[in-house]
Amino acid sequence: MSIQTVSTQPFSDQKPGTSGLRKKVRVFQQPHYLENFVQAIFDTQPLQGGVLVLGGDGRFYNRQAIQIILRMAAANGIAKVLVGQGGILSTPAASHLIRKYRTQGGIILSASHNPGGPDEDFGIKFNASNGGPAAEKITEAIYARSKQIDSYRLLQADDLDIDRLDIDQVGSSQLGEMQVEVVDSVKDYAELMQHLFDFELMRSFFDNANFSMCFDAMHAVTGPYARYILEELLGAPPGSVINAQPLEDFGGGHPDPNLVHAAELVAMTRGSKGLDFAAASDGDGDRNMILGRDCFVTPSDSLAIMAANARLIPGYAHGISGIARSMPTSQAADRVAEALELPCYETPTGWKFFGNLLDAGRISLCGEESFGSGSDHVREKDGLWAVLFWLNLLAVKGHSVATILKEHWARFGRNYYSRHDYEAIDTQAAEGLMAHLRDQFSQLPGQEIGGYRVSYADDFSYSDPVDASVSANQGIRIGFEDGSRVVFRLSGTGTEGATLRIYLESFEPDPAKQHEDTQEVLQPLIAIAEQLAQIRQRTGREAPTVIT
Numbered sequence: 346m347s348i349q350t351v352s353t354q355p356f357s358d359q360k361p362g363t364s365g366l367r368k369k370v371r372v373f374q375q376p377h378y379l380e381n382f383v384q385a386i387f388d389t390q391p392l393q394g395g396v397l398v399l400g401g402d403g404r405f406y407n408r409q410a411i412q413i414i415l416r417m418a419a420a421n422g423i424a425k426v427l428v429g430q431g432g433i434l435s436t437p438a439a440s441h442l443i444r445k446y447r448t449q450g451g452i453i454l455s456a457s458h459n460p461g462g463p464d465e466d467f468g469i470k471f472n473a474s475n476g477g478p479a480a481e482k483i484t485e486a487i488y489a490r491s492k493q494i495d496s497y498r499l500l501q502a503d504d505l506d507i508d509r510l511d512i513d514q515v516g517s518s519q520l521g522e523m524q525v526e527v528v529d530s531v532k533d534y535a536e537l538m539q540h541l542f543d544f545e546l547m548r549s550f551f552d553n554a555n556f557s558m559c560f561d562a563m564h565a566v567t568g569p570y571a572r573y574i575l576e577e578l579l580g581a582p583p584g585s586v587i588n589a590q591p592l593e594d595f596g597g598g599h600p601d602p603n604l605v606h607a608a609e610l611v612a613m614t615r616g617s618k619g620l621d622f623a624a625a626s627d628g629d630g631d632r633n634m635i636l637g638r639d640c641f642v643t644p645s646d647s648l649a650i651m652a653a654n655a656r657l658i659p660g661y662a663h664g665i666s667g668i669a670r671s672m673p674t675s676q677a678a679d680r681v682a683e684a685l686e687l688p689c690y691e692t693p694t695g696w697k698f699f700g701n702l703l704d705a706g707r708i709s710l711c712g713e714e715s716f717g718s719g720s721d722h723v724r725e726k727d728g729l730w731a732v733l734f735w736l737n738l739l740a741v742k743g744h745s746v747a748t749i750l751k752e753h754w755a756r757f758g759r760n761y762y763s764r765h766d767y768e769a770i771d772t773q774a775a776e777g778l779m780a781h782l783r784d785q786f787s788q789l790p791g792q793e794i795g796g797y798r799v800s801y802a803d804d805f806s807y808s809d810p811v812d813a814s815v816s817a818n819q820g821i822r823i824g825f826e827d828g829s830r831v832v833f834r835l836s837g838t839g840t841e842g843a844t845l846r847i848y849l850e851s852f853e854p855d856p857a858k859q860h861e862d863t864q865e866v867l868q869p870l871i872a873i874a875e876q877l878a879q880i881r882q883r884t885g886r887e888a889p890t891v892i893t
């Protein structure tokens with residue numbers, strides 16, 4: 346065996362987005378493309394002589410990428426790699442392995458909720474030794490290195506075929522000087538969940554024939570995790586987990602747990618015979634959608650409800666230290682924090698911004714409107730964790746999801762919330778629209794628009810309270826005097842054109858006034874968004890692509 350140094354040239358498009366580098370599979374399949382990015386990680390991160398966690402969501406190209414990365418790791422002086430069996434690790438499970446075995450970091454292969462297959466998306470991201478997505482400083486260093494790279498290292502051997510390293514059997518083997526340990530993808534993660542939640546209580550709750558539930562793994566990574574935890578450990582009836590087999594193309598669907606892409610699951614909760622509880626997760630297992638009979642829990646409400654009830658759950662029985670939400674997430678969690686006298690932080694979009702707050706113990710729970718919730722148990726959002734949190738809560742309270750929602754709103758008031766996405770629009774048009782908003786926001790405070798008086802407007806800038814780093818230009822926030830908000834930002838995870846996201850929120854303090862139709866409640870704000878941003882004229886679109 347020998348270490349080969351391969352000459353290469355930089356690619357100009359390896360700037361990581363909200364959550365790592367995401368591109369079409371064909372982009373990643375170009376000679377040297379994946380290799381350059383991986384070498385940029387090895388060149389900038391303190392991994393030599395250390396241990397690395399490696400796995401992905403099982404999408405198309407996952408296996409090939411793992412073979413390449415293993416050979417590169419061996420040639421770059423990594424002492425040991427922990428690989429998920431079959432190349433499978435959910436994002437939160439990978440985060441847990443990094444923390445549990447105190448490794449120097451991990452590489453996670455996923456494009457999350459984006460479709461998979463030869464013509465779809467692939468992605469890669471580096472997580473640091475705290476188990477969390479690399480902070481901006483690190484991703485910038487990796488990007489800067491990728492722009493200068495002129496060679497990468499790869500282990501070569503005459504009898505070493507790129508597709509032949511066995512990652513399907515649990516156990517240890519050598520690759521040159523490096524140890525490769527294939528680990529059970531589910532075991533450590535399942536143990537962690539047993540520490541946090543009352544499995545005995547949930548098991549007896551599931552025995553109650555009156556409780557019906559379904560978890561949709563969307564043919565993505567959570568299938569094996571959910572089968573083991575929900576069906577085997579908790580005794581949910583076989584078949585409670587659907588679409589449980591991870592497929593390279595996710596069965597042709599979008600593994601995105603929302604009302605649009607998980608429509609079949611939503612239908613199963615409708616009507617008097619509807620399921621009591623249903624949930625879904627995304628491609629890499631970090632997102633969650635929570636449904637009850639005839640009701641949908643917005644991710645923003647879910648975070649607020651978890652925070653308000655944390656003491657009922659064993660893992661959080663001693664109380665929580667604080668809450669954080671991403672800027673576009675509704676302010677429902679802020680109301681809970683205020684009532685419980687807890688610190689509450691507003692961070693930019695993307696889980697990496699929660700890392701410092703979690704590491705410093707300033708927060709215990711955090712969440713994003715984009716179907717993400719999590720806690721200090723790992724450093725990623727965690728789909729199945731959220732599902733178990735809800736199941737544990739239902740078992741303790743003995744109430745329906747709808748009742749828990751109503752009780753919450755009665756106590757804290759209700760934040761009506763929706764996100765409108767305009768996907769794959771022309772990049773220039775999207776940038777023009779944002780520039781137009783940036784030109785005018787400073788004049789908005791004090792003005793009345795569509796019957797609403799603007800109390801503040803800015804381009805959100807976050808200064809991290811732990812390391813004082815500043816992240817500017819995180820989206821245009823427009824706040825109105827009654828607490829309503831409209832937020833505009835461009836997605837950092839898409840792979841085609843630009844995606845404009847508009848976040849709409851209004852507050853109703855009176856529990857007696859419950860409206861059926863969120864879009865109707867938000868109509869005046871939708872009109873204000875249109876008026877301010879000239880969405881139709883600038884994007885040529887009559888309506889959003891996806892409403893969640």
Ligand code: VG1
Pocket residue numbers: 363364456457458627631632671694695696713714715717835836837838839846
């Ligand atoms: C989206 C979400 C954001 C989330 C990110 C990664 O980013 O809005 O809240 O953190 O995806 O989620 P953007 O830039 O497209 O809005 V995942 O499940 O891809 O790791």
Ligand code: CO
Pocket residue numbers: 457458627628629630631632
């Ligand atoms: Co995800």
